[in-house]
Amino acid sequence: MKNIAVTKDVQTALTPNGVLQDLLEGNNRFVNGKLEGADNAALVNQTTGGQFPKAVVLSCIDSRVPVETVLDQAIGDIFVARVAGNFENVDILGSLEYSCKAAGSKLVLVLGHESCGAVKAACDGVELGNITAMLENIMPAVRKSADEVEGEANSSNSEFVAKTVANNVNLTINRIREKSQILKEMEDNGEIAIVGGVYSLHTGKVEML
Template structure:
């Protein structure tokens, strides 16, 4: 049972590799139907005075990818930043910097997912209200995937969408390093890792890229 929240000492002792493995182990438990039970009341009480999450996950808003659930994490374990299409912007970057530089998290995980609606919309060039400007953040991934596609470059092509999802994760990681000297320096110094993965709606598995 998970009934002890992460403390500062525990967080400080963790390496980025250990945190990544912990999240992957949690995903394996989820996939295998062995998710840990949690004493939420105990965790709530222990985290009233502070929090020391080991990682921050940048994910999509998709309701089929509840991040704490699919990684088998509990109260106080991870920060989660969510936006349709799991891309970075100023607010997301500030949140990631806070998570790592201020609060001590050891890992940034950019988590895309299979059949992402935002990616599909970007592939199809959807224009609708504020969604139009939001999708502009995903267009670079669409363009990169298009360079390797001989067939249909719309959401009807599942392979094209899957390729775009992966490129969107990879390009987001690149831009995080480019736009955040704080995070880039922390990664260069071995204080954190910036990694990416894609969640399968079919299997529940997170595959690292």
């Protein structure tokens, strides 16, 4: 049972690759039904005065992908930024920069997921209120997939949707590097890694891209 929160000394000693492996091992526990227990009262008490998360995950808002659960992480372990379609914007970039530069996290994981509703909506060119502007962030991935996948370029084509989910993760990573000099320099210096994966709704497994 996890009852000791991540401390500054522990966080400092971590490596980006080590943190990634920790998250993937947690995902394996989730898939295999072997989640670690946690003494939440102890973790709450230990983190009241500060936090030293290992990683920050940029994920979709989808209720079927509860990030801490599917990666088997406890209170104080990870930052999670969520927006439909797991793309970056100024606010998300600032959150990622805070997580890594100010709070010491060693990994940025952009986590897409199978059959993403936001991606499907972008594939179909949905227009509705503020959703229209939001989906514009995913359109570069839609256009890229249209050049790579045969068949209809809409949500009725499951291969097209899956390719767009993956392209959206990879393009988001590219834009994070382009738009955040702070994160790019940290990655270039080996202080952090910026990686992407896709969560399977069917199996519960995270596949790295």
